[in-house]
Amino acid sequence: MKKYIAAGLTSALVLMSACQDNPVSPSRDRVVAGSEQTLQSLVTGIVQSDRSNRSGTNAAIMARDAIVPNANEQRTLTEFYVTPPDPSDFIGSSSWAGLYAQLRATKDLLKSAGFNALSTSDQAITRGFVNTLGASAYIRLIELRDDNGIVIQGDSSAVTDPIRTKASALAYMSALLDSAYTDLNAGSAAVPFILPSGYQLHGDYTTKASLLQFNRGLKGKVEVMRALDPANPNAGSAAAAVTALNIALADAPATFDQDYLDMGPWYQYNPSAPESSFNPLQGSTNYVTQNFVDSVKAGDLRAAEIIPAKKTTVAGYSAQWRLAFTDPSNAALQSSPVPMYRNAEFLLLRAQAEIATNDLPGATRDINAVHTVEGGLPAYATFTTADAAIAAVLYEYRYSFAYFGAQHLVALREYGMMNAAYLGQPGMPAYQVIVAKLPIPLAEVNSRGGDITPVPYP
Numbered sequence: 001m002k003k004y005i006a007a008g009l010t011s012a013l014v015l016m017s018a019c020q021d022n023p024v025s026p027s028r029d030r031v032v033a034g035s036e037q038t039l040q041s042l043v044t045g046i047v048q049s050d051r052s053n054r055s056g057t058n059a060a061i062m063a064r065d066a067i068v069p070n071a072n073e074q075r076t077l078t079e080f081y082v083t084p085p086d087p088s089d090f091i092g093s094s095s096w097a098g099l100y101a102q103l104r105a106t107k108d109l110l111k112s113a114g115f116n117a118l119s120t121s122d123q124a125i126t127r128g129f130v131n132t133l134g135a136s137a138y139i140r141l142i143e144l145r146d147d148n149g150i151v152i153q154g155d156s157s158a159v160t161d162p163i164r165t166k167a168s169a170l171a172y173m174s175a176l177l178d179s180a181y182t183d184l185n186a187g188s189a190a191v192p193f194i195l196p197s198g199y200q201l202h203g204d205y206t207t208k209a210s211l212l213q214f215n216r217g218l219k220g221k222v223e224v225m226r227a228l229d230p231a232n233p234n235a236g237s238a239a240a241a242v243t244a245l246n247i248a249l250a251d252a253p254a255t256f257d258q259d260y261l262d263m264g265p266w267y268q269y270n271p272s273a274p275e276s277s278f279n280p281l282q283g284s285t286n287y288v289t290q291n292f293v294d295s296v297k298a299g300d301l302r303a304a305e306i307i308p309a310k311k312t313t314v315a316g317y318s319a320q321w322r323l324a325f326t327d328p329s330n331a332a333l334q335s336s337p338v339p340m341y342r343n344a345e346f347l348l349l350r351a352q353a354e355i356a357t358n359d360l361p362g363a364t365r366d367i368n369a370v371h372t373v374e375g376g377l378p379a380y381a382t383f384t385t386a387d388a389a390i391a392a393v394l395y396e397y398r399y400s401f402a403y404f405g406a407q408h409l410v411a412l413r414e415y416g417m418m419n420a421a422y423l424g425q426p427g428m429p430a431y432q433v434i435v436a437k438l439p440i441p442l443a444e445v446n447s448r449g450g451d452i453t454p455v456p457y458p
Contacts, residue, residue: 039114042105043130043193049102050133051196051267053095054340055280059144059406062435063418064428065292065398069314070285077315081431085438093441095144099137103153106130118192125187125208131180132215136340138173139221142166143406146413146437147231149454151444160447163440167232168457170225174240177219184212198268198337205265213248214265217346220245224349227356228414238356245350249343256369261344271334281403282333285312286326287319288402291427295398301376302399317429323403338404344370345407348396352411355389363389370396390415409436 037045060066061080068076079085085092109115109130118126141150149163152172164172190207199205205214223241226234253260269279287309296303307327311320325333351366360383367389368379375396383389394415397408412418418436422428440452 036113039109039112039118039126040193042109042112042114043126043195046102046105046109046130046133047196049098049105050137050340051277053098053102053137053140054267054338054405055095056401056403056405057281057286058091058094058438059409060403062437063398063406063409063412064289064423065402065408067287067289067317067319067429068283068285069287069312069317069319071312071314074315076285077317077429080435081317081429082433084433084435087439087445088442092439093443094438095140096441096444099141100151100153102137103134104157106134107153107155107157119188121186121188122192123187124183125191125211126193128180128183128185128187128215129191129211131176131183132211132218135173135177135180135218135222138169138176139218139225140406142169142173142225143410144438145440147454148437148440149452152457162448163444163452163454164457165454167226167229167234170222170229172457173222174219174226177215177222181212181215181219184208184215196268198266198340201266201268201337202259202339202342203263203265213250214341216244217248217264217341217343217349220248220346220349220353224352224356225410225414227353230414230416238353241353242350242357242359245346245353248346249350252343256373258373261347261370261373262339262342264342264345265340266337267340268337269335278334279336279338281326281338282328282330282336283326284328286403287312287322289319289427289429290321291425292398292402293321294427297375297377297395299377300399302374326403344374344400345405348393348407351389351393352414355386355393358386360384360386360389363393367392367396370400374400412436 057066057068061068061076070076075086075089075091079089079091087093110127115123115126138150138152147166149165150169151161152164152169154161185208187208191211195206203210205211220241223234223237223244227237227241269277271278288306293306296306305324306321307324309320309322311318324330325336327333347366347369351363354360354363354366364380364382371377371392372379380392383392394408394411394417397411401407409418412422413436418434420434423431423434445452
């Protein structure tokens with residue numbers, strides 16, 4: 001049987017896929033000869049792969065929050081402002097191969113001798129955990145590809161699976177999370193393997209109770225995406241999102257604080273050998289746009305995160321501000337933890353669902369949780385229009401999540417605001433194309449003989 005070296009090879013492949021052109025199709029297996037991997041090594045490979053593929057830089061560039069003037073790699077500018085991303089290069093193929101390596105590793109784990117040797121309850125929580133992470137991988141893929149579609153990884157890595165429509169992929173993710181939730185409920189009180197320390201940094205996400213909440217947070221995220229899909233809105237998904245997110249946020253305090261907003265699994269980094277894993281957000285060319293700087297509200301505490309940087313001009317584009325957590329001169333940032341998901345995001349997702357169900361008081365409450373705590377700003381009065389609430393949600397996503405994921409980009413697309421009017425605001429980089437999604441990578445196009453028209457699942 002074909003096997004992964006999950007703790008080593010999978011992670012290494014993911015790291016290479018971040019910067020290599022024309023990556024390998026996800027349906028082509030990476031194999032080695034050797035003995036069966038232990039359950040711990042398989043889990044370690046999956047969580048390392050998950051960490052390696054967590055990058056919000058391209059999404060932040062598309063949302064016009066970030067700008068990356070890299071003189072040695074001008075495609076970080078030209079392929080977002082001048083021409084569409086090339087499906088054969090590292091931007092056009094961003095995150096694809098690594099996330100499918102993770103998904104294939106999950107399939108292998110659930111067929112492994114180490115998994116089958118577990119007790120029934122340990123199998124259940126293990127299956128629930130890895131499939132929840134698998135759903136997260138699919139979320140990241142659809143966030144970047146949108147209606148270009150994605151592949152739903154089949155059981156056999158020898159089969160070239162078709163590209164699936166966004167609507168059917170989201171439906172699959174929703175069902176996968178429900179199945180994982182059932183497994184978690186039936187499982188042991190804690191996972192039967194060791195997870196990185198970031199899973200216990202802001203709450204203990206090695207336990208059944210917290211993993212159930214995490215799973216429902218992702219379920220709510222998927223249902224919001226289904227409800228607000230511009231091409232195929234699902235009317236019932238907004239209410240389903242509220243139901244799921246109420247479970248995810250069931251332990252919310254009467255008064256919100258930063259500790260609660262930060263609860264969730266986090267990634268931790270160790271720049272020392274042998275791991276040599278650095279925080280990926282720190283970078284000499286990671287800047288923010290002038291519009292990002294100019295649009296922050298007076299008195300917003302998050303403005304303190306915006307710091308001056310050496311003005312850099314590449315390919316006619318200039319930048320002179322960065323976020324402090326990307327500062328290349330601060331060596332301590334090399335080991336700074338990065339959130340995977342936080343309650344702050346789940347609160348804003350619930351606000352989006354509440355807006356969609358016309359619960360403006362509920363949306364106001366959830367927006368204010370982030371607005372007052374992370375922004376330090378006066379609370380909004382109860383919104384009287386959906387448009388006002390949507391504008392507030394977009395603002396919170398922009399200033400609490402820049403560089404941390406695709407939250408702002410996705411919301412801009414959902415509300416039809418990723419357009420010429422938005423991109424043409426003062427302080428935005430000049431553009432010739434609107435890039436709101438990434439293409440299907442060329443390796444995938446070729447493996448299907450050029451047929452990448454999305455089809456329903458199954």
